[in-house]
Amino acid sequence: MPVFTSPWTSARVSSVLSGGRPSLAATIIVATSAILWWLSTFHAAAMPSWAPWDFSFSWFYATAFPLLWYVRGWRRTPAERRPGWWRVALFLLGMALIYAVLQTRLEYLAQHMFFLNRLQHVVMHHLGPFLIALAWPWATILAGAPPAVSRLVETKPVRRLLAASRQPVVAAFLFVGLIALWLIPDVHFRAMIDPDLYLVMNWTMVGDGVLFWSLVLDPRDRSEAGTSFGVRALLAVAIMFPQIAIGAVIALSTRDLYAFYTWCGRLYPSIGPLDDQNYGGLIVWIPPAMMSVVALILVLNALRLNEERQSEGQEVMAAPWTGR
Secondary structure (H helix, E strand, O other), X not given: OOOOOOOOOHHHHHHHXXXXXXXXXXXXXXXXXXXXXXXXHHOHHHOOOOOOOOOOHHHHHHHHHHHHHHXXXXXXXXXXXXXXXXXXXXXXXXXXXXXXXXXXXXXXXXXXXXXXXXHHHHHHHHHHHHHHHXXXXXXXXXXXXXXXXXXXXXXXXXXXXXXXXXXXXXXXXXXXXXXXXXXXHHHHHHHHHOHHHHHHHHHHHHHHHHHHHHHHOOOXXXXXXXXXXXXXXXXXXXXXXXXXXXXXXXXXXXXXXXXXXXXXXXXXXOXXXXXXXXXXXXXXXXXXXXXXXXXXXXXXXXXXXXXXXXXXXXXXXXXXXXXX
């Protein structure tokens, strides 16, 4: 359980994250976080199902402040350059899904049933980041972020880290490798009983998901994105087969691989260890594979749109010479 320490007063946190003088919105966010922490710590039984079961300052701030900056950036962006309503909706939905599986009673359910834990991770690593990347909110967020955040993004270490994460081989290895790592039975057991490692596991899932899908679903051409549409399409397909293999091994296993859920007690006694495990394996197997197919279609569509824009540009340039 995170500890709310007195040096981090509402004024100080909101000042750091809003860039200088504390804004009303940032102060409200920090004050709300303190209230939620107090309620979940001392009055957990009174909290509704949609409220945090185990409140985390890091997840709350990682959701609230990007949303605040996105709204600010949207307002500061000229009307003709603002993201369309569907992109705004995708961003909000992606953020809401990640928050829901990590900061509501769903988290408690995911800690007591393996198949719900796998569903949680599909949202954290696939669906939520997929929707956020498809919304392509980065320019809008930076437009509304405080100068300190913009400067941090432009520093050499951060730029090098982002560049490394966008190398196709590295991106694919991390995407599949992290899934496999946290599904190793001994590692999974340790992560579920160690609060610090549990937080690391969840952060790596969400962070890696956002980085990977932002590479694959990048709407820009190769000159700006640094990777061709062909490579992005290949990445979308390549990650599908290892995940199918991992899911198949779990779903078809005839012994209980994840003793943590037996040890802590399953919520639904009618679902035995092997059934729970089989359902979880199918979730690892099928939904991610379907998302890879959707990603492939979206990459090919982005390629088509870029080719159409280039073709229109060439026609405009040729007009003075052709008389059209």
